[in-house]
Amino acid sequence: MAVAIDSANAHLSSLGLPLTLSASSILSGIDAVTLNCLPLVWQQIAAREVTIGHSDPDFLIALARLFFTKGTDGSAEIFQQESQAASSFRAFYAEGVFETLDFFGNDFLTTAYPNFERSHQTAKAQDGAERVIAFAQAVFEDFGYELPASFYWMLLCPIERDSIYEARPMFFDPQMQGVKRAYDACLHGFNVTAMLMRVQAHASEQGLLLQHGCGCDHSLAQMIPGKAKLSFEFESAQGRQKAITAYLWRCWNEYLLFPLGVHAHTLAL
Numbered sequence: 695m696a697v698a699i700d701s702a703n704a705h706l707s708s709l710g711l712p713l714t715l716s717a718s719s720i721l722s723g724i725d726a727v728t729l730n731c732l733p734l735v736w737q738q739i740a741a742r743e744v745t746i747g748h749s750d751p752d753f754l755i756a757l758a759r760l761f762f763t764k765g766t767d768g769s770a771e772i773f774q775q776e777s778q779a780a781s782s783f784r785a786f787y788a789e790g791v792f793e794t795l796d797f798f799g800n801d802f803l804t805t806a807y808p809n810f811e812r813s814h815q816t817a818k819a820q821d822g823a824e825r826v827i828a829f830a831q832a833v834f835e836d837f838g839y840e841l842p843a844s845f846y847w848m849l850l851c852p853i854e855r856d857s858i859y860e861a862r863p864m865f866f867d868p869q870m871q872g873v874k875r876a877y878d879a880c881l882h883g884f885n886v887t888a889m890l891m892r893v894q895a896h897a898s899e900q901g902l903l904l905q906h907g908c909g910c911d912h913s914l915a916q917m918i919p920g921k922a923k924l925s926f927e928f929e930s931a932q933g934r935q936k937a938i939t940a941y942l943w944r945c946w947n948e949y950l951l952f953p954l955g956v957h958a959h960t961l962a963l
Contacts, residue, residue: 720757726759735803758798807843818856840938844873851873861905865955875949883944
């Protein structure tokens with residue numbers, strides 16, 4: 695996992711900070727797969743047969759082509775030896791890459807995103823659901839359709855619990871079985887620290903703090919009393935774009951490798 699992520703990040707970094715990432719720049723020097731290798735939804739996005747809110751669909755498609763290529767080309771940086779085990783791992787990667795892109799391609803469709811106003815009517819928690827919704831909506835107003843729908847559903851999910859502060863071990867919780875893989879990927883993607891800091895800054899406006907433990911539990915916490923807030927701004931528009939791109943790449947990697955994760959009750963800290 696780290697090799698694939700670091701390799702992609704190194705490729706992005708090699709473009710240099712002054713450059714704006716584009717569909718052509720991230721595929722520069724890459725013998726990328728063709729569009730018809732990707733899941734059908736990406737071909738529909740390219741043909742504008744489905745509606746996505748992302749401002750640059752061609753960039754997303756190029757990122758998907760790069761992701762598919764890196765996970766299936768058998769390069770030494772991922773698949774370092776020829777053996778039966780390596781062949782099996784290559785097959786796992788190929789299947790996982792396709793599953794991942796199929797899920798996130800559909801997750802970028804505008805119809806997949808939450809209706810924040812409706813969330814007020816469907817909320818179960820009675821101890822601050824409106825604060826969670828305000829937090830999630832502020833993040834959406836910041837990043838919009840640049841992030842997939844599951845990201846915002848993940849931020850909203852505490853309103854479906856008895857308390858917004860309730861911790862849920864996502865791997866085992868029956869309520870989260872249909873969403874755990876996507877939510878866990880979105881949370882692990884926060885290893886791109888700039889994105890985490892920006893989202894936590896929005897959470898702090900509502901007196902909240904996002905938490906994700908090593909046992910893949912998920913919860914919100916009350917900020918310390920008072921008016922203290924976190925503050926974080928991206929250093930530039932280019933830095934913001936690079937952080938979002940690195941976040942998406944990490945998120946896709948985490949979704950792909952979720953079946954290999956360590957999930958134990960004893961790790962739900």
